[in-house]
Amino acid sequence: MIHMIKLCVGVSSFEELESYRNERAHWWGANYGEDVHVHRTRMMPKRAEEMEGKSSIYWVIAGQVVCRQPILRLAPYTDAEGKTYCDIILSPELIRTLPYPKRPFQGWRYLKPEDAPPDLGANENAESLALAADLAKLGLI
DSSP states (O other): OOEEEEEOTTOOSHHHHHHHTTTHHHHTTOOSOSSOEEEEESSOOTTHHHHTTTOEEEEEETTEEEEEEEEEEEEEEEOTTSOEEEEEEEOSOOEEEEEEEOOOOSSEEEEOGGGSOOBOOTTOOHHHHHHHHHHHHTTOO
């Protein structure tokens, strides 16, 4: 199994990403059902079989990994001009992770499970989340 990590370009907070999840599939003209979030990227992962239904995409927002979304499947897409893409069909569920600093990069990258930040527990409150984000910015976690 291997995960994916990607910059969430144009989104400044977890809450902003959360507000988009119901609209995203429609932005692309994709029709994968109502309860999915679709992200279109240029390249199809070579390790797609290891990812579908088992992995997550970890979102980097404002220089930190802040959440993940389970990857349901990966679908090829070809536009009217013949350009090929990969539609990443995601669960609408956003799972907060321990904030983890990440420098900017282009495209997406593979992320080994042992390098992925852990999920925040369901009982984490906003105060502990803010403290974790501050510690991550300082490079202490």
